[in-house]
Amino acid sequence: MKKLLTLLAVLCALTRGAFAAVEEPIDSRFKATKPDLAMGDWQGTPGYVAQVFPTDDGKYQANVFKQFDEVDAKPLAIMKGDLASLSGGGWSGAIAGGHFKAGKDSDRFDLQHITRVSPTLGAKPPQGGIVLFDGANLEAWAKKQGKDWLKEDGPAKWKLLADGSVEVVPASDCIITHKKFGDFRVHLEFRTIGYPTNSGVYLQTRYELNINETYGKLEGGPNAGFDNCTDDARPRIRACYPPLSWQTFDIDFHAPRFDASGKKIAPARATALFNGVKIYDEQELTKPKLSAGRLGEAPTGPLMLQEHGMPLQFRNIWVVETKSTGL
Numbered sequence: 001m002k003k004l005l006t007l008l009a010v011l012c013a014l015t016r017g018a019f020a021a022v023e024e025p026i027d028s029r030f031k032a033t034k035p036d037l038a039m040g041d042w043q044g045t046p047g048y049v050a051q052v053f054p055t056d057d058g059k060y061q062a063n064v065f066k067q068f069d070e071v072d073a074k075p076l077a078i079m080k081g082d083l084a085s086l087s088g089g090g091w092s093g094a095i096a097g098g099h100f101k102a103g104k105d106s107d108r109f110d111l112q113h114i115t116r117v118s119p120t121l122g123a124k125p126p127q128g129g130i131v132l133f134d135g136a137n138l139e140a141w142a143k144k145q146g147k148d149w150l151k152e153d154g155p156a157k158w159k160l161l162a163d164g165s166v167e168v169v170p171a172s173d174c175i176i177t178h179k180k181f182g183d184f185r186v187h188l189e190f191r192t193i194g195y196p197t198n199s200g201v202y203l204q205t206r207y208e209l210n211i212n213e214t215y216g217k218l219e220g221g222p223n224a225g226f227d228n229c230t231d232d233a234r235p236r237i238r239a240c241y242p243p244l245s246w247q248t249f250d251i252d253f254h255a256p257r258f259d260a261s262g263k264k265i266a267p268a269r270a271t272a273l274f275n276g277v278k279i280y281d282e283q284e285l286t287k288p289k290l291s292a293g294r295l296g297e298a299p300t301g302p303l304m305l306q307e308h309g310m311p312l313q314f315r316n317i318w319v320v321e322t323k324s325t326g327l
Contacts, residue, residue, distance in 0.1 A: 027309040042111035125318035135164030204301025
């Protein structure tokens with residue numbers, strides 16, 4: 001009897017572990033972001049702005065710039081430390097009482113926390129637009145079937161939230177639209193809720209505009225890059241808002257062209273705005289690489305939102321089908 005009870009206890013423990021593993025994110029590195037009054041954008045004294053964020057060691061980093069969204073921006077200073085004592089690059093200061101004050105020699109700035117809002121946030125679809133998600137349901141979408149990115153595998157399994165958004169459920173697979181698109185303009189809004197984040201918007205399930213959590217990051221691949229379909233055309237503007245902020249993509253896509261024999265005669269192209277900032281302008285897109293590469297290219301395809309083991313949220317997704325004026 002004692003051996004039997006021991007065996008039952010082991011089986012129960014294993015069962016509990018199995019269920020827990022299903023509910024946990026695939027990527028164990030993911031950490032949810034907590035609201036933080038210091039985190040985010042700061043502006044005040046002309047000629048100075050800052051991005052402030054907590055670091056993994058429990059302290060803070062402040063990147064100080066001349067202005068937001070500069071091309072190839074390089075910080076005037078990188079200050080680190082506790083909120084009461086930030087320093088770096090010859091600057092020293094503190095964040096207290098709603099002000100970020102710092103100085104270097106005779107230079108001084110006084111910045112206040114601000115919330116930047118994308119000029120296209122909340123944009124409504126024009127007449128003739130196709131609403132893909134308005135918070136009510138996911139009827140326009142399906143779960144993709146594993147490695148067959150063009151095949152549907154039942155209803156989308158992401159989580160509808162009370163605020164009108166939908167949250168990616170880790171291990172539930174990506175979702176694709178029932179409808180296939182050629183040339184189109186798409187608007188969507190997303191919110192990262194932790195770090196790291198790995199997701200993306202796949203045009204025709206092939207050309208990925210990535211979504212990462214890169215606020216304040218000065219190195220590595222920036223957010224909103226067409227990383228799998230351009231050789232080295234990375235965004236030169238890091239237009240991220242802080243995590244927990246709603247952000248926008250507005251993408252104008254022109255599908256590749258093929259002749260009567262099926263030979264490609266013109267590449268896909270895209271113009272992309274990230275939080276209203278133009279990241280790509282009529283960018284030629286190469287044949288997709290990595291996992292999307294096995295799909296080849298085609299005149300039409302679904303829109304896909306990626307699940308890659310980490311939660312984030314989407315809302316207000318709509319498409320306008322367009323007709324290109326040329327190749």
